[in-house]
Amino acid sequence: MGLARIVTLTGASAxxxxxxxxxxxxxxxxxxxxxxxxxxxxxxxLPGECEHLTAKQFKGLVQSSAFAWNLQFAGNHYGTKExxxxxxxxxxxxxxxxxxxxxAVDTLYGFLRDTGYDPEKLVLSxxxxxxxxxxxTDRMQRxxxxxxxxx
Numbered sequence: 001m002g003l004a005r006i007v008t009l010t011g012a013s014a015x016x017x018x019x020x021x022x023x024x025x026x027x028x029x030x031x032x033x034x035x036x037x038x039x040x041x042x043x044x045x046l047p048g049e050c051e052h053l054t055a056k057q058f059k060g061l062v063q064s065s066a067f068a069w070n071l072q073f074a075g076n077h078y079g080t081k082e083x084x085x086x087x088x089x090x091x092x093x094x095x096x097x098x099x100x101x102x103x104a105v106d107t108l109y110g111f112l113r114d115t116g117y118d119p120e121k122l123v124l125s126x127x128x129x130x131x132x133x134x135x136x137t138d139r140m141q142r143x144x145x146x147x148x149x150x151x
Contacts, residue, residue, distance in 0.1 A: 004124035005089050006033065008098045010105050011128030013074075014139035017099045020128075021046055029094040034084050036061065039076040044143055049099065069107040078104070082111075089117060095124070102127070 007030070009017040024030040025046065032048050038055050050099070053061070058077045062070055070079030081094070088096035089112075100108065105125055112119040 004095050005122045006085075006098055006108075006124070007095045008105055008125040009124060009128065010100050010102050010125060012101075012136070013141070014136045015128035015131055017128060018044070018049075020126075021049075021097050021099055023044045024052075024097060024132070026131050030097050031088075031094065032079060035078055035080055035099070036070075036128060037076055037078045038069070039078070042143065054062045068111045069104060071101075071104060071107070073101050073103075081110075085111070090120060092130065138149045 008026075011017050011023055019059070021032065025032065029081060032046060034048050035050050036058065037050050038053060038058050040053050041050070049112070055077065058070075058079070061067060061081070066081050066083075067079040068082040068085045070077060073077075078101075090128065098108070101119070109119040109123065
């Protein structure tokens with residue numbers, strides 16, 4: 001395998017994806033493929049990790065086929081714009097990171113195949129183990145600052 005253009009960090013919420021991504025961005029010159037979401041912004045978000053839209057704005061982008069993939073997860077909509085993904089695939093230098101829920105990896109691979117790219121050559125995927133319920137609760141409390149955001 002040559003140099004991957006995209007490195008996916010995949011796992012459940014609070015599995016450590018953002019922590020690893022921050023280290024790679026801070027110390028190894030990785031950049032991130034921006035995701036689009038209807039989720040509320042987080043205080044601990046990585047630079048460039050997400051652009052936040054209303055549900056109406058997101059729906060408009062879906063209708064105009066702007067996304068390489070999109071899905072609904074935990075009551076919010078998530079997607080990656082085709083233009084951002086293409087920029088990452090065609091860029092030179094360090095690979096780009098994508099933080100994905102597990103179901104999005106297959107969708108990403110399908111999009112790449114459908115558009116003439118070989119995901120086996122261009123994507124390197126890492127899957128994080130799901131933490132214990134206690135660890136998830138602790139991490140989510142630290143992320144949001146309160147118990148009420150944890151479901």
